Amino acid sequence: MTRPAARGGSRASADRLARLLNLVPYLLARPGIEIAEAAGDLGVTERQLREDLELLWVCGLPGYGPGDLIDMAFDGDRVTITYDAGIDRPLRLTPDEALALVVALRMLAETPGVANRDAVERALAKIENAAGDLVGAPVAVQLPGDTERVRELRDAVQRGRALRITYYTAARDESTERIIDPLRMLSVSGRAYVEAWCRRAEAVRLFRADRIDAFTELDEAAVVPSRARPADLTDGVFRPAPDLPLITLRIGRGERWITEYYPCERVEPGDGDRWLVSLRVTDLGWARRFVLGLGPDVTVVAPAELADQVRAQAVAALDAYASALPPGAAAVADPAGSWAGR
Template identity: 75%
Template sequence: MTTAPSASRASADRLGRVLNLVPYLLARPGIAIVEAAADLGVSEKQLREDLELLWVCGLPGYGPGDLIDMAFDGDNVTITYDAGIGKPLRLTPDEALALVVALRMLAETPGMANRDAIERALAKIESAAGADADAPVAVRMTGNSKKVDRVRGAVERGRALRITYYTASRDQTTERVVDPIRVVNVGGWAYLEAWCRRAEATRLFRVDRIDDWTELDEPAAPPAEARPHDLSAGVFRPGAELPLITLRVGRSERWITEYYPCENVERGTSGEDWLVTMRVTDLDWARRLILGLGPEVTVVSPPELITGIREQAAAALAAYSVPVD
């Protein structure tokens, strides 16, 4: 059972473990899993899950000869094919430049943790890339555009805004008047944080989803109770008031446990599937998410979500049965 307060942090931690796992196992063929878990400071259960992830890691092409391969002898494991991870990395100029750009963008992201590690890695790659690292490149955060600059200007001028906003979780467009507080970048997206007069609460609006806006003559006047959100753990912070759903997830769809905050992840009775419990903004959003996933995801609860998915799937099938003139 695991708890995931931050999907991005959990993904980063697991990436570090898996990258360290391959050279460790290469140096210790036939090591007992319980011994490896103790050396690496993880539980035996976690190590087995990381080994399962390694089965689908490797080189582009992702065929049998491209993926990392292992052999198990009882509770002992040996890496039989490392997919080239043991070889020194040689970057092409384009690859080096792409890494430099990405690391520079990370270093400039507000609130980024481990900035020292990012700057050390950037210095090493810039040194190795030489003159290629100085190539003229325009770097823009996702969602950064003239729209962001104009919204930021409205914040600086202290003007209220009338915005037309698309809410992805409800697949709905609404119009509302907001009193801007600040513009922030979180997870590569630009957000307007403002007091929403319609909701009578502080809200975050992703700038790329603001379809239209008008700067009003009246000044922005957030009330005294308006407080900026704590964004250290990301934008979505699920609380007990949100709907709780449980999914049965097969191997090919386990990525959702890394991408979305989960309250609980445990191995199913078959050993191949996982039971994933997570909170969602609303059941309509969950329905759209699940309908877009593959056949290896099954809804366990709540019953109303199961019914909603069944009805929409039946309606979609019925639409295909109608002849087209």
């Protein structure tokens, strides 16, 4: 079996929904507008606009009879909305609907990386003002992983200053100090990141907020080179490149979660209930610590270098354990081969 390719279509659907919601008030304000002119204003082709108009014809109020649906008239290449199905009526929210919108907007305002936070806060203020006491109950919104450190980093990024950070790199198991010029804050899979130009690496890097051990806001403005580009995180933070090391593991039933948590290039059934899993890693040092942390139900199949590293560290750990045993105590059998194969 293989892992599915990147998901597609959801972004296009969201864009079309936004366009349809904007289309009716746009046409209401411009009766008799030429389709070509409307397509140009809306940034779509004439064909796409005609497809949107055909979809609008089957949209409307519950009941969805002829008198409930949006209707329009065509005069050659001109279009006029003749019935808008009440889309221009003032929106009236129930208390539950108003409260749900307030909670959603507060959560959106707290999400790192929101492109136009001012627009979110303006919309929130309008709804709270219109709803009045309907949403007067105190509501506290906190995203997963939204710690005090994340809030401090978000404020620092918004001030547009360069930061000196002490950062722990899990792949190399080391902490380094570097100066970064932040681009934005992001939230991916429940974790907060600072995306920034790293002066040490001379490239754009993602820094996990919970791995920034310390940071200092400098007295200089963040200066991001014109060649720097934000990362495409559509498929997640880690996007394995073909030049990264490829490792193959034989895993038992209890370790199959690996195939859901990490991007795997190949997953195949093996002997019994075991699977053969191949995935790319940033380096073999990280892979060694990863395999040792999984336990004895995992065997390194390839590369041989990783198997040797795992075996050597497992044996060293067992030797250290044996030397710490009291006189006369029996050491456990050597399980190093369970990780590395023999």
